[in-house]
Amino acid sequence: MEIDLRLESSLWVGKKRYKAVLTGWHFQWTEVDKNNREKKTTSVPVSELIGLEKGQVEILPHKSVEDTDKDFTVFYVKRSSSGGPYGLLWQFGRIQFSCASGALRDQWTSHLRAALKTHSPSRPHRLLVFINPYGGKKKGRNIYHSLVAPLFELAGITSHVIVTERANQARDHLLKKDLSGFDGVVCVGGDGMFSEIMHGMIGRTQQEAGLSENDLNVTLQPCHLHIGIIPAGSTDCVCFATVGVNDPVTSALHIIIGDSQPLDVCSAHHPDPTEPVRYSVSLLGYGFYGDVLAESERHRWMGPLRYDFSGAMVYLSSRSYAGVVHYLPADPLLSSPRDNTRCLSGCSVCSKSTERLFPHSTVSESVHSFQCSQYRSDRSEAGWVSVAGRFRCVSFTCMSSSCPRSPLGLSPSAHLADGTGDLILVRESHPLGFLKFLHRHTSSEDQFDLPFVEVHRVKAFRFSLPPGEEEDSLEDMESEAARERENQESPQCGMDSETKSRTGSEQQLTDRAKVGYKPRGDWSREKSLFCGPCCTEAPAVSVWNCDGEILPFSEIQGRVHGQLVHLYARGIEDKAACVG
Numbered sequence: 001m002e003i004d005l006r007l008e009s010s011l012w013v014g015k016k017r018y019k020a021v022l023t024g025w026h027f028q029w030t031e032v033d034k035n036n037r038e039k040k041t042t043s044v045p046v047s048e049l050i051g052l053e054k055g056q057v058e059i060l061p062h063k064s065v066e067d068t069d070k071d072f073t074v075f076y077v078k079r080s081s082s083g084g085p086y087g088l089l090w091q092f093g094r095i096q097f098s099c100a101s102g103a104l105r106d107q108w109t110s111h112l113r114a115a116l117k118t119h120s121p122s123r124p125h126r127l128l129v130f131i132n133p134y135g136g137k138k139k140g141r142n143i144y145h146s147l148v149a150p151l152f153e154l155a156g157i158t159s160h161v162i163v164t165e166r167a168n169q170a171r172d173h174l175l176k177k178d179l180s181g182f183d184g185v186v187c188v189g190g191d192g193m194f195s196e197i198m199h200g201m202i203g204r205t206q207q208e209a210g211l212s213e214n215d216l217n218v219t220l221q222p223c224h225l226h227i228g229i230i231p232a233g234s235t236d237c238v239c240f241a242t243v244g245v246n247d248p249v250t251s252a253l254h255i256i257i258g259d260s261q262p263l264d265v266c267s268a269h270h271p272d273p274t275e276p277v278r279y280s281v282s283l284l285g286y287g288f289y290g291d292v293l294a295e296s297e298r299h300r301w302m303g304p305l306r307y308d309f310s311g312a313m314v315y316l317s318s319r320s321y322a323g324v325v326h327y328l329p330a331d332p333l334l335s336s337p338r339d340n341t342r343c344l345s346g347c348s349v350c351s352k353s354t355e356r357l358f359p360h361s362t363v364s365e366s367v368h369s370f371q372c373s374q375y376r377s378d379r380s381e382a383g384w385v386s387v388a389g390r391f392r393c394v395s396f397t398c399m400s401s402s403c404p405r406s407p408l409g410l411s412p413s414a415h416l417a418d419g420t421g422d423l424i425l426v427r428e429s430h431p432l433g434f435l436k437f438l439h440r441h442t443s444s445e446d447q448f449d450l451p452f453v454e455v456h457r458v459k460a461f462r463f464s465l466p467p468g469e470e471e472d473s474l475e476d477m478e479s480e481a482a483r484e485r486e487n488q489e490s491p492q493c494g495m496d497s498e499t500k501s502r503t504g505s506e507q508q509l510t511d512r513a514k515v516g517y518k519p520r521g522d523w524s525r526e527k528s529l530f531c532g533p534c535c536t537e538a539p540a541v542s543v544w545n546c547d548g549e550i551l552p553f554s555e556i557q558g559r560v561h562g563q564l565v566h567l568y569a570r571g572i573e574d575k576a577a578c579v580g
């Protein structure tokens with residue numbers, strides 16, 4: 001039975017009188033002048049109220065409380081149009097009302113609290129927070145404690161905070177420790193930290209379901225806990241592509257109100273099933289993007305500038321790589337990477353996909369049966385398409401991968417949660433043509449409208465080296481590796497040991513080395529191949545850039561898992577529709 005939450009009365013803000021109405025779903029206040037004429041109305045959905053306190057209360061920059069009888073303070077989500085060209089910045093709105101009596105004040109606070117409870121059932125109450133103190137400009141701790149923690153406290157959220165002391169600590173915690181009682185996990189850091197947490201969450205969910213995540217044919221179980229991202233890294237692409245801005249307060253507010261954005265994830269498997277699976281949401285890139293990452297790891301000391309520097313070096317080396325790409329196209333009637341649409345908050349393509357993926361309310365059973373039957377047909381060769389050639393880059397993304405420097409992203413019409421990803425093939429081309437392709441990512445010009453570029457919306461793909469090429473390249477690598485071993489301490493190509501122990505990518509490589517990598521996956525060999533223009537011979541193979549981490553092999557099989565994780569986000573809001 002619906003409780004009657006409706007309440008209406010006059011309230012005062014300073015000397016101004018307002019007509020305030022709570023309808024249950026909305027709380028609105030309209031200024032009324034001396035002649036009883038109504039002026040501007042502010043309306044806030046109850047789901048976007050952050051909290052309320054009796055008295056006159058301030059939260060930021062410091063908490064202060066003046067406990068008065070007739071006042072109450074409401075905190076709510078306030079949209080600002082100043083978030084940049086595409087996203088909307090959310091601000092922490094605050095308004096302090098005075099009532100005619102203490103009894104009316106108590107009526108307002110109890111009605112508002114009841115409305116919040118009824119109409120915001122998915123808000124988190126207890127969160128596990130991981131802070132990477134070394135991410136980005138090393139401000140993660142400060143960002144969390146000064147901007148986020150006070151808002152969580154106001155919203156009645158308790159948090160267990162872990163400041164990481166090493167790479168992969170968060171992943172290991174999520175894989176091994178008791179997570180009962182938590183509603184979600186918060187990542188304070190950049191894309192590398194998010195990737196670590198996503199790997200831990202997906203791994204834990206499969207462990208509990210008794211599934212082998214390394215098996216390409218296994219249908220993975222969606223994760224139950226939501227992930228929130230507080231951007232504090234040098235690259236925060238996942239946050240930008242799912243929220244529209246990189247702003248800690250905006251992200252904290254999405255977490256508080258319990259927003260939910262499903263996200264497709266691509267699993268990347270080496271043909272050898274004993275190699276651990278990796279997951280990607282924003283970029284799996286071979287060739288240019290793999291080389292840039294490998295090169296940039298050698299210049300960590302440059303800070304974020306290393307990406308520009310390495311990009312220029314790799315561009316100048318003008319490399320292309322031979323390969324065969326096989327892909328399983330998605331249904332072209334549902335959407336296409338060239339259809340000029342944007343996946344915005346409430347996207348109908350993603351909603352239809354949710355209905356397809358989860359046709360019944362018993363989510364886990366239906367997901368299992370749907371995805372199993374879908375992938376059974378994927379495994380046969382029927383419907384697969386092959387493309388062979390030399391490529392500047394082969395990229396795959398499950399989202400637009402927009403970021404502040406490329407506001408429309410790698411694939412502007414890609415969807416966050418439709419169970420597909422976009423495969424972008426850039427063939428060997430004139431260097432100026434490739435420069436044009438790269439430059440178009442920073443503007444609104446169509447980067448796919450070039451003769452050497454093709455893009456396909458797919459459900460799965462494979463990349464293999466052409467027959468014969470593989471053995472040659474392995475021999476090349478062996479001799480490079482032998483040379484490299486002789487020059488182990490070479491300052492030109494070597495990484496200093498301090499840098500090495502800091503990075504997640506290398507930590508992962510070290511971990512893999514411990515479990516016995518095959519010779520191809522040995523970083524000491526790979527790094528000699530990606531020294532940029534300082535190398536005289538162009539290497540025959542590249543590596544994969546998996547959301548900013550190096551996968552030290554060339555052959556790969558990728559498969560999209562529809563809506564495998566959920567973020568505390570709602571996709572990019574349509575600015576025109578949200579800000580009047």
Ligand SMILES: Nc1ncnc2c1ncn2[C@@H]1O[C@H](COP(=O)(O)OP(=O)(O)OP(=O)(O)O)[C@@H](O)[C@H]1O
Nearest residue numbers: 135136164165166189190191192193233234235504
């Ligand atoms: N305490 C720690 N010490 C060293 N590395 C850590 C620590 N905590 C997390 N990491 C690792 O640091 C890597 C980079 O973190 P993050 O993404 O937060 O920062 P970033 O500045 O954006 O980094 P990058 O530009 O390399 O992606 C992650 O892969 C993560 O696993």
